[in-house]
Amino acid sequence: MPPETITIRDKPTIKQIESLVSRLRRRQVIGAQETAHETALLLRQIVSVARFSSIEQLIQLIKSIARRLIDANPKEFAVGNIVRRVLRLIREECVAALGPSDEPSTSSPFSVPETPAYPNPPDLAAPSRPQLRATNSLATFMVMGNQRKKPLAITVKPLLIQAIQEVIDELETVYENVAKTARDHIYDGEIILTLSYSRTIEQFLKSAARDRHFTVIVAETAPSYSGRLMATALSSANIPTVLIPDSSIYPLMPRITKVILGAHAILANGGLFTQCGCALAAAAARAHSTPVVVCAGQFKLTPAWNLYHEYAALDFAGPEKVISFEEGGGGERGGEPLGVINPIYDYVKPELVDVLITNDGDHPPPYVYRLIKETYDDEDMQL
């Protein structure tokens, strides 16, 4: 039975939704971290103004807004990830606050019901959501205060807002948490290759530089040249840095002891969508048996597969960075029009990656499916 659908009536919130949708569509807000943060803020706003009489209504509302955000830029996977995360927290808060729902479970008959399909061994599950435990206990405490008679929205709203706030806080501290174990991954005298600019990696290397002496080689990452930004940022932090053109990644690989890559999204099979050029570096690293390390926040774990096999370049940047209109002859040049393709992302296969360093610990790529099972609810995989 589908619950009665509700909509947002609050004018400023509607405006906020529209604004994020159009900014996503216009690529004014890009990058996993940025979009994740904006999404979390919007969800907090939605939850605080939504008038719902059942949790199912709220979930449907959030899902319908999430679909609009995802449609606006389907390549920003972090949007969907944050929504899934928040939906899971909402369910957990409600179970904690109101007790388990009376609905019978909809599992198929005879699926060995006594044992969960994916057991969470305590030692593995514990570090993943410590903050959650705390809110759970808070929830039970509030229920004890005889608030059950009040309408649902009033009872759970503060809890939900607090849960979303925790997601936001986590996003703000994600770089520090990824960088926490940096010194365990980098040794003295290493030569590290990295590409493009990633705040996660910048923090990671800076944090490692406090204890270790190493050299960083940064590929300039044409045509965005974001590697230049990375190189200057690192050398101003007193880390010996060398900037190289992308074309010399392979010839330099024998000297390199480790490749550190950022990720745009980590897929369920352990593969990555990354800045274009990373697949090339990872393949070169494999040819020289150089370890490949990926640093990324947990919010980049995406319950998706690279459905179209090797081809990830389904998102393209403008051609002017590859060749400007004037250089290409503009409208005056005769002959065939020049085609320019400037893909943004690469797909790096899971077998090319040795370890994923997240704010939730270090994991091998084949383990990602399990992290995803633990982080999101099955029913939210398809938003």
Add this chain to the structure above:
Amino acid sequence: MLSPSPSPSSAGAETEDDDQLAPLPAPPGHGQGQGTFDVVQSYRSHLSDEDLPMPIAAVAALTELVERSSAQTMSQLVHELQAGAHKLKQGTANPISLSAGCDLFVRYVTTTRQEHDDFAQHKRSLVDQGRAYAKELPTESRDKISRFALGFIQDDAVILTHSYSRVVMQALLAAHRARKRISVYVTEARPRSLGVKTVHLLERFQIPCTLILDTAVAYIMDKVDLVLVGSEAVVESGGLINAVGTAGLAVIAKDSGRPFYALVESYKFLRHFPLNQYDLPYMPTYLPLPAQHPSRAALGLQTPSLLLSRASSLASLAGSAHGTGTPMPLSPARDQPKPGATSASASTPAPGMTKEQIDQNPEVDYTRPELISLVVSDVGILTPQGVSGYLVGVFAD
């Protein structure tokens, strides 16, 4: 994955049961008393119902066993069930897939809490659950898998599949219905040649398809976008046990960098960890080496032939056979006449393999997990490692 058609050894028993295509909820009318209930017989009759895969037929047979059982306590019932499962595994030529169903059902019965004080009532609820399971689960999981698999099939995709598999067939048809213009290469899959059936069905739905020789897989692989196979069982390592040829297909797909997806219902997940091809559960080792042949033993040639390289051993074998004048029974793999070796051309072998030669070949082989891109199952899209995680979840105490 294999069709319900009987293996050669059980052919006789199967044909007798053909008139008993009773729909599942009603027990087949054997008219036998409780004491003489034959679980293997019941399994076969369930199997001949076209839509029941082997593990589910096993569940149906064991459900019937519970129904007819006179056990008064849980321990008696479990004991009977285990005996029945054992009998089923013994009574069939290829019990790999079936045993996954047996294990699952026994596990279910042992872990279900008794809600009623009355044991007979508890037994009845077990039977109801078992029936519901056998009736709904195969279609339900296949629907789910074909929905999952749809995402992996692009428009204009060229797909290679092996032999016949119901779940692969359903996935292909789902893609076809979703207006994806797929074309399919199907291996013949000797010795059972079920690929012919696949092609026949695909043609009926007007999906462009081509039947290829098992030996032409490497030839065609460069034209293929992805490989989809079904499976008889998925083992704990995440590897597959499937119609012979699958392992070779996977090796070739890996070599060409093509994604290799296995579509498997979760009731085919088997708690077994084979270490190599010859470590399959319940299966005898096939293809004996000619070194074990009595006439070879008499010549006393095993030791040198092991030490020598293959080419020179062949030459020396041919030479010694020629020298002694003894007719050498050579193995099928080595009976190619070598240029210059005169002894081999003495008798021209008949074209095609003899029945004995085919019979000593395996029916199934084991595909290592590292060759498999993903296992698409009704419990989700799993990496091969994910299978063991799932199995531990179901069977761990």
